[in-house]
Amino acid sequence: MNLKTLLLASGAALAAASGAHAADAIVAAEPEPLEYVRICDAYGAGYFYIPGTETCLKIGGEVRSEGEWHDAYNPNGKVGTLWHTRAELSIDTARDTEYGALKTNTVLRWDWNDGNDTKTKLLFANISLGGFTVGKLDSQFLLYQGYAGDVINDDVIYDGPYELNQLTYKYDPGNGFTAMISLEDSNSASDQSSYGGAWKTSKGDHYAPDVVAGLAYKSGIWGINVVGGYDSIVEEGAIKARVDVDFGTFSVYAIGGWNTDGDKLNKYAGSNLDESSCPPGRGDLCGWGDWAAWGGVAVPFNDKLKWNLQVAYTDSKIFAATTNLKFNPVKDLLVEPEVSYTNWDSVNQDQWAGILRFQRSF
Template sequence: MNIKSLLIGSAAAIVAVSGARAADAVVVAEPEPMEYVRVCDVYGAGFYYIPGTETCLRVGGYLRYDIGVGMWGHQDVVDRKDFAEDGVLDYNDTYYKLMRAQVQLDARGETEFGTLRGYMALNFNNETDVTGGVLNQVFTDSFFAFDHAWIELGGFRVGYSDSMFEWLTDSAGAVIQDSIVAYSPGKSHQISYTFTAGNGFAATIGFEEGNNGRGGIYTLDSYVPHVVAGASFTQGWGKVAAVVGYDSVWEEWAGKVRVDVNATENITLFAMAGYKSGADDDDFGGLDAPNFYGVWGGDWAVWAGGTARFNEKTALNVQLSYDEDETFGAVVGLDYNIVPLFVIRPEISYASVQDPVTGEREDDWGGYLRFQRSF
């Protein structure tokens, strides 16, 4: 064998070995099976299965921009320029503004004990506020807050939300400014159980913590909770609901009864009445005794109103309210859906309030405008 033949043979062997190794290096792995997101239509529109689970999730929320004037704006704020120039306190009225982004997460799944649900609504707010006092000035403030957060299994619920004294009677009317005569103590930690029958009847009993509102005197000061119980009956013609709440701190109670009627295909009406203990209490100088659930003035209060839908885009909302302390409120508002999921809501309000100490009556007007894009 000569040198030339030896070199050619060696080169061929190297090429063969290199080719074998290259072939080994480019082996392509089989692709993993892909799991596509599946729609979950058991609980309504917008739910989908979380991949790899049998839990259905809905992500929603809204963007909201509010403008308030008059009684819903900022009144008697210092005119900064005048005060800077001559030191004299002159006052103006100005706008109230709120920008809110709410994110809602709703997770549901079926278990041997019924539907397991977790729900939360988170608010990210920027609004105008006032400093108060003689040098009353407007400033902007950003803050985060839980609107709702609770866990539910079957009829058992635990978490933080609007007081049961509110949601067991479906708040008040459909207007934005529905609490000129107050009907709700606000939000609270709560534990409840709801029994639901198949004939439209439901009953709830629960316990609440109270909150820091109205001077911070309604949160629990012992292991005895506030107690709430309510029942409702719903049919095609409408609904009847009643609720009673017991304030364990001040040992007072309050109750409400509400009736909703579907008057026509496009008109719904409601009326609600409340009564509480402790009004005109001698232990408190003839004023109302503290009562977490009795938030209106005097023994009793009434609310009434309705909604008239003109077409798919436009609805008119009206609400009137009055209590024994002669507080009167009237609100008229319009809901106009420019396009689906984007609504403009202008409102006009009138309030007449009598001071329980001096007896003086104050009348005030206000306007409110809301833009909301839901998703």
Template sequence: MIIKGLLLASAAALSAFSAANAADAIVAAEPEPLQYVRICDAYGAGYFYIPGSETCLKIGGMVRTEGEWKDAYQPDHKIGTLWHTRAELNLDTATDTEYGALKTNMVFRWDSQEGTNSTKVLFANITLGGFLVGKADSQFSSYPGYAGDIIQDDVISYGPGPTNTELNQLTYTYDAGNGFTAVASIEDSGSNGDTYYDSGFTQSNGRSWQVSKNDQYAPDAVAGFGYKAGMWGIKVVGGYDSIVEEGAIKARVDADFGTFSAFLMGGWNTDGDKLNKYASGYVTDGACPVNKEELCGWGDWAVWGGGAANINDKLKANVQVAYTDSKIFAAAANLKYFPVKNFLIEPEVEYTNWDSTNNHAWAGILRFQRTF
């Protein structure tokens, strides 16, 4: 009996020990639910919610490489073939607020040309309730619309130049919702680094002038309005250069007939004897006039016109011509071919004539571009 009792006690102890170990066994934790990326279609295609937030993000960009033969901007170009490669990264955000969408737009650019690499913040701006603050294209260029769908559409410049059109600015855009829009902008007078501000120039008519942006504090100003109804649209915009104390006015008419579209744009310089930011031109060796110390701007006026034809869903043809009071004529034509979606092959031919100096130039570009 004693042995039987010991056996029963041992069995009970082992059972209790096993039960205790079972209670302390490691149990695998339940996996956290996966948080899938949510599509944010309120602001257009490509946006998605940043996980854990109510901010929508869109990522895009492009890679481009192109060969250029000669130069439409100046005659007697010394480089026969110029190869240029560019990459851009676009980041856009949007968040809904009680004042409308709070958005940001950022574009970063990398260029490689002739063994030289450069990096640039092309755009960086914030928009809310119709207001934009930060770096963007001058409203003198972007509000009425750029020239034709041409690679080198600004041989005769239609906006701030000659170096670039991207300016720090504070802009308000009004959209009535019935086709009427308006814009008012103050723009940084020095953020595009125009070198002609620091030099003296002599016109071919013998008049001389010189300006300087030292200690400049007043911004430039741009204002415009437009109306669009059906296939027709018209816009008028004016810009005032606070350094030169002159400006320019442009008017543009657009027509879209579906497979074919066309535009006509004219500009007037408040003083044709001066080169201001909004009636700009290029000052380069060998250009118009031949001497670098002379101006190559509109004169009193300039005009641009062009058209585009959608041949089929993969092929589009474009043409543009422009002429100035200073007797500069520029023409260009191209074909935009998309063998597959988001991949472009674009050949273009250009011709420029500087009649006042009997100079002319032919040029060509072959571009390959992948956007995403």
């Protein structure tokens, strides 16, 4: 074999080997593009986009454990110590539409009270769009005006009902002025116990809703808010007016309430006493009577410590005072000792009570 023949044979062998390897080669597939979680800052801190959608989601909640001594709400209530632990989960969604933000709010709560079985509760569940809100919330008689002082026992003197179904419209042009009207469920289970057992009326065949309306204005350091509620079963109601002033180094507020019939209890001027201390219908004895008043002061000493005081009094001669310290040793952790005193002059009884709360929010 001459040199030319040898070179041709070697070239053919190499070409054949290369073709075999090319046929057997493994080509890696292109990786699928990853969709990372995107922050959604249009609706406040904590929201992120649900992957593959334009809906923003926020998950939060709290874990709380507290000891309670005596009962500030009732002179005939429990005496001793109650240890209470709670877990709460909140889920909020929001998405932009041609009518504004479409939002939902859901809050689930689990309570364990002194060795009793854990109780699960759908605290809130509602939908809002274009100023309208429908679903379960606290009454706008409380929510629109704001709860009383920044204390745990802020409603020893009853200031409105919680947890009911409603259809609410709020007008907010963005200039400090707002207006609200709400149709509220008169058959809610929470309503039937919202007077502490002191008010009983059959609701099985009642279909008319209760009505709440309010006006508010806020400018600079001060704000004023007026809200009224009409109980369609009792056919009476109540009005509350509130003034807030924030001086920076401290803030104060005052609330005055008027009952349309001081001899009766109604949904918006009720009582937190049980029936053993409050005979049915005796609004003059254990409810507001004709009127009620609340006032308080809050002093933030620094970003970790704040002092609060609230006092309240009624035409029926019920006096309640509560003070606490809110201590945040680290962000999102609260330690809150509180002391309350209540005097029911009409039954010549009084009560001291205390709470020590530990709470982690997220």
